[in-house]
Ligand code: SF4
């Protein structure tokens with residue numbers, strides 16, 4: 001009888017010291033180091049009629065870890081099917097909402113030219129009707145909401161009011177994108193009522209740095225102390241039920257301060273905080289147009305690599321946490337038929353990045369609580385499939401990327417190419433895999 005396994009198409013194979021391979025499977029997430037000769041022998045063995053018990057045992061282990069798969073299994077068609085099922089599932093909703101375009105901060109690199117605008121009573125009612133119409137007909141079984149701005153905590157009453165309606169949906173949860181300053185006791189006490197289990201906050205370093213980058217509009221007060229206190233209060237109250245992503249925006253001036261920031265958060269709760277290092281880019285509008293400390297891509301990648309080590313050494317992460325994850329057959333919420341952004345004025349966009357300044361509007365929420373779609377932009381977004389792109393369909397990184405950002409692929413992102421440099425992407429991920437492998441071994 002022929003042996004019936006073949007290598008997965010998603011084995012990312014990197015040459016390593018002493019005639020070894022490091023193989024990371026982007027579909028299963030498994031990582032191994034294995035002798036080149038042994039791996040090649042197993043692949044040959046599976047193409048032969050031979051029976052060799054030792055090879056069969058190893059082969060079975062590699063099957064369990066996803067490095068080998070059944071010969072008749074078509075991984076790409078499986079992913080395509082799952083992607084279609086997710087995208088066109090009529091009961092999954094993922095909605096980003098901007099209750100205002102206003103901010104209490106005036107950050108050094110902010111791209112916004114803000115003329116404050118708030119969601120009107122009419123738009124709030126239309127959102128309520130939109131949800132109620134669907135609840136009445138059992139058309140929502142999964143609702144994710146992300147609160148953006150501006151600064152959503154300047155619209156606490158809107159969050160409070162709309163959450164009452166959203167909570168009626170099955171599987172409801174919310175994410176809050178905030179600068180973290182304007183929490184008050186009432187909001188903190190109600191976090192579970194608002195379904196919030198993930199909060200994204202930005203801190204650009206310890207207080208001596210953050211307060212130079214992220215200050216209140218009156219420039220009189222720093223913001224670090226209050227934001228840190230708020231994170232502590234929420235963590236003390238809810239522990240791991242509320243997770244924080246702390247984004248650190250870096251330029252040449254503050255690039256060596258994030259380590260101190262990480263140190264300062266060590267005692268709070270390492271299990272519910274992640275740090276995400278970003279680089280600050282020059283923008284075309286707002287304060288960001290005067291910004292001139294942009295870190296080069298090479299230097300940024302070195303910082304990310306050092307950052308992974310710092311987070312591991314400080315106990316925030318296990319090295320394996322840095323392996324890219326299988327993202328579940330879709331890149332982001334805009335791929336969903338029911339994935340979109342509601343702007344403060346009822347305009348509908350796919351990507352939240354298009355909401356301020358408002359562009360690429362795909363429709364408007366009307367007074368019946370329905371969306372009137374606009375032909376010119378709507379079809380462009382909903383017609384996009386990663387598998388129409390040959391490069392993505394044949395890419396080893398597909399399970400961890402799923403074609404990347406649709407906004408970029410559609411050519412809507414200024415200064416970002418619409419075509420991906422696949423070889424560069426593979427090299428980038430391979431370098432992370434090797435670092436993770438070495439980091440894991442160095443802390444054994
Ligand atoms: S966007 Fe690039 S890295 Fe992602 S799947 Fe497509 S080719 Fe691969």
Ligand code: SF4
Pocket residue numbers: 331332333334351352353404405406407408
């Ligand atoms: S920027 Fe790209 S990845 Fe992010 S939400 Fe918009 S389309 Fe999705």
